[in-house]
Amino acid sequence: MDTDPPHPPPAERGRLSALLRLRPYARPYRGWLVLTVASAMLASLAQLAVPLIIQRVVDGPLADGDRAGLIPYVGLALVFGVAEAALFFVRRWAMNHSSLRLERDLRDALYQRLQRLPVSFHDRWSSGQLLSRATSDMSTIRRFVGFGGVFLLVNLVTCAVVLALLLLTYWPLGLAVLLTTVPLTVVGLRWEKRYNAESRLVQDEQGELATDVEESVQGIRVVKSLGRSGLVFDRYDRKAVRLRSLQLQKVRTLALLWCVFEFHPQVTRALILVGGSLAVGTGALTVGGLVGFVALFTVLLWPILSIGFLLAQAQEAASACDRIGELLDAPLTVADRPGLEPADVGSPARLRFEDVGFTYPGADRPVLDGVDLDLAPGETVALVGATGSGKTTLTALVGRLYDVTAGRVTVDGVDVRDLPLAQLRSVVAVAFEDATLFSMSVRENLTLGRPDAGDDDVDEALRVAQAEFVHDLPWGLATRIGEQGLSLSGGQRQRLALARAVLGRPSVLVLDDPLSALDVHTESLVEAALRSVLAGTTALVVAHRPSTVLLADRVALLQEGRITAVGTHSELLAEVPAYRDLLAQDSELSGAFS
Structure with a gap:
């Protein structure tokens, strides 16, 4: 029987509060994250120097026919270009250093939490849901920390700086550009909530699909022996079709966002050209000023176009943080009390x-x-x-x-x-x-509870459990027995498990x-x-x-x-x-x- 994901998407939860879960894990790499943001910010600001240089060139050397006067401006543009390239390298280096380590720490914390959570928790949760959180959700967070979050901040600052420069260049036209961002913001915030809910549904359904794949692989012998491959596939296909439907709905929402964010700058550019031409005709704006204004707005295009994509990535990261947070926040009902000290226990004990x-x-x-x-x-x-x-x-x-x-x-x-x-x-x-x-060697399976066991102890445990058959395996105790020990018979697996239990006396x-x-x-x-x-x-x-x-x-x-x-x-x-x-x-x- 198909079941819904264990937790419905909390659409009412704020994106910022979800992303703030990352703070404890980001704190050790705060310096690297600051370097990432700073280098990205400076590289973005370096781009703004080119439109300002173009304005000076058009109103200066080009207007005066002074070819020699072009050389300092060309050299200045080259300096800013080299600086932008160097900052780009620093950003990528710092980004990978911080985001990959943060992903590792978060994954370690999640895995440790899963090991500490009680059996009653694992009774309720499917393995596919846990697997999708430990893999795909982690990758989503890494991409946001290393790219989406950085450029969401950088692009917002870039937009503010460019708008300020546009107002300084010619304030009536700059004010018109600023006013056109209001409906864009309203539409973006409205569709953002919808995209958040749809992203969460997709992530949960991916977990359900992963559960089906894992169960069918582990139970392949039962499925084949009962001749139920068709039934298992139909069950899987229903969930795959549902996942596709949810993904298409998510794509449609994202496409609408992109459509709006693509359409906005084209209308605004037309407004700039008409208004700027009129201003040049009346002498309120120079030709260089109009060229510089258009060049500045061109720099603004990428931040505007990327806002929709980056907001969508932020929503996916927020959903991933919520899903991982459900595991990190799950109560440890079976745990050591604070200050607990070992007690004397005899062997054998009562x-x-x-x-x-x-x-x-x-x-x-x-x-x-x-x-x-x-x-x-x-x-x-x-x-x-x-x-x-x-x-x-x-x-x-x-x-x-x-x-x-x-x-x-x-x-x-x-x-x-x-x-x-x-x-x-x-x-x-x-x-x-x-x-x-477990998918490890025979010896590692036997000594799982007692890693310091010697060869004599292992041999004695094998003798008690009548499991000396392991010596006939291709590499003896070093033989890797495969996932779930399926390469062994049921009796062999049970004898190895018994040997593992008695090994430590x-x-x-x-x-x-x-x-x-x-x-x-x-x-x-x-x-x-x-x-x-x-x-x-x-x-x-x-x-x-x-x-x-x-x-x-x-x-x-x-x-x-x-x-x-x-x-x-x-x-x-x-x-x-x-x-x-x-x-x-x-x-x-x-x-x-x-």
């Missing part, structure tokens, strides 16, 4: 859930309600329950992927919210059912059904090796297979968000009908435990 409750944002009812569970140091507890009972949610609370909404989770008596996240996630290791691997080990993709033979080998690991750590294991349950010292039954029974497997099988019923739903379990 893990306790004390009256824990949890409700997903926007949900009507809690997923967990009043959960109490105590895991002694070195104990392994298997967590069993029907699908949707809250098992995965409960395991996510240990490492603070989510924060409890009631009660607390403690490690060695310390609330996990009172432990720095860096420490908590070094003493708590998690292996998820869906094994996620954590104080608390959380395993969310980590053996679901393994065949029976490999599973028995992994379980045999896991026993030695579980003996030295406190482990909470989500179990669906009988053999996994038998790894545990005790079993906890989770029903509708509550722990309803805790005991050994034999005790629960004999005393808890709900536990027997749950096992009886799987013929394999029933046969194994009868």
Whole structure:
């Protein structure tokens, strides 16, 4: 089903307030930005010297027939031309130095923010929306900082200076030119708001399209196996057509702006020629003055014509700042409290859930309600329950992927919210059912949580997870396994994820059904090796297979968000009908435990 972008375009938000978000990131490069603006300003002003020189030449040497008198003016024009070229070089050098570094800093800040934002945030946002903000929106801001913003300021100042010179040259004609800018300004401001809203819609739709492309590429095997390439393409095409429609509307608005800004100077130039000729005829203006006036207005043409384009670029940059600001302003609901210091945590550690409750944002009812569970140091507890009972949610609370909404989770008596996240996630290791691997080498994937691990530690983790197959890969541990590890089978990916979790011998080990993709033979080998690991750590294991349950010292039954029974497997099988019923739903379990 097609969905709208998560946030509608805030058309009522001011462009200036959006662009002011850039101030903290621009501050370190303030000197370079000042140099960029100053060099662009001086280069623009250098252009104004040529019309003034032309006026002097026409009324002086040309009128008097003094050819020798032309030489100083030609030399002066050459000096200003060389100065303009040099200033152009300085502007480009300073512009690239400042805008590219600012883009880098802003992108770093955004990426760091995405890493710090809680899982609940990423649950709500599509990856395509995040990707478009981190790429295309960043480029839009860089172009505005390096070019659009500079020339918007420079051209406005140039317009003011030229208009002042026009008034000084012949004030009636200069005043007429000034009055013609009033309707131009009114039209520009009116269409500017419309263009802002349309730009935001285009940027959001690009994010939706990027999401579709990413999902179809990652799920290409599923799409092909189900023969649904046509359906996926139709879904993509609908969004592509909508994006094209939005872009065409944006182009039409921009074309109207350009039409107005192109038409205005032509009418004004005609007015200058008619009015100037009459003034020359009456002697109120010299021929040189008219030529200089026209030349000055010609210099004014580019600033006038560029206003529409630069205002459009400013609107796009403002929309980009708003879109990026939505991420930078998103609350860090899972974060370290100020002044938090590391606490002493034993290995293995005691893990306790004390009256824990949890409700997903926007949900009507809690997923967990009043959960109490105590895991002694070195104990392994298997967590069993029907699908949707809250098992995965409960395991996510240990490492603070989510924060409890009631009660607390403690490690060695310390609330996990009172432990720095860096420490908590070094003493708590998690292996998820869906094994996620990254586009890096096998060794880098294994040591992601413990970069200082030695070869012996890595080999031991591979042995425990029965993942020695990596040595048969083309370059062994140095083999790059590809995006999402799709070059490996599901069981291989799961074994590598398990090896990554046990590598650091954590104080608390959380395993969310980590053996679901393994065949029976490999599973028995992994379980045999896991026993030695579980003996030295406190482990909470989500179990669906009988053999996994038998790894545990005790079993906890989770029903509708509550722990309803805790005991050994034999005790629960004999005393808890709900536990027997749950096992009886799987013929394999029933046969194994009868």
